[in-house]
Amino acid sequence: MSMKAVEPTSCPSVPPWAEAFPRLFEIYTASNQAAPGNWFQEPNVWRGLLDNSTSLRPIEEDLQVLDAASRAVFQVKAGRLVHLMDEWGYSRALFDCFNEIKGYRYLVREGYQEVRFVPEQQDTQTPDLRARSGTSVVVMEVKTVNESTRQNDVRVHSAIHTMRAARSCLSPCRRSRITSTPAMLANARSKRV
Secondary structure, three states, rough: OOOOOOOOOOOOOOOOOOOOOOHHHHHHHOOOOOOOHHHHHHHHHHHHHOOOOOOHHHHHHHHOOOOOOHHHHHHEEEHHHOOOOOOOOOOHHHHHHHHHHHHHHHHHHHEEEEEEOOEEEEEEOOOEOOOOOOOOEEEEEEOOOOOOOHHHHHHHHHHHHHHHHHHHHHHHHHHHHHHHHHHHHHHHHHHHH
């Protein structure tokens, strides 16, 4: 299997994956494509979109169920979150937003009518969704339970400790090869150019 790097292009043309993921493409179009950290332009995400990844299909399928009015509101909201990353490099805000579609689907499945995303208003807290059941109006705020800061810190520090422990078990010869390999690769790349 080839591990060739696939870079997103900065040209304004339509990417090859747009037809397979039309709703994700709408969000990508609404996003700041030049912003560092744009989730769509992360190498693994871009490759997944090009490869029609089964891990990205559920997001597209969720987006497909939104009615036009809700989709327009959702697209603006998600587009503003595409480039935001938390301190561990995760696109948590974007995925919290994607999870709001599960609330939409729940209300539809439960028989509510006129299920809509509520446009955000500056300086005012708004619920994520509004729906009607007979003469009653309901609102929903969707919350995603994420791992705590402490859990993420433990995982990061544990991984660092494991790498250090593994490195300390290596012979000095092996250790020097690991340390010198990145420099050797950079040197080889510069000679190819």
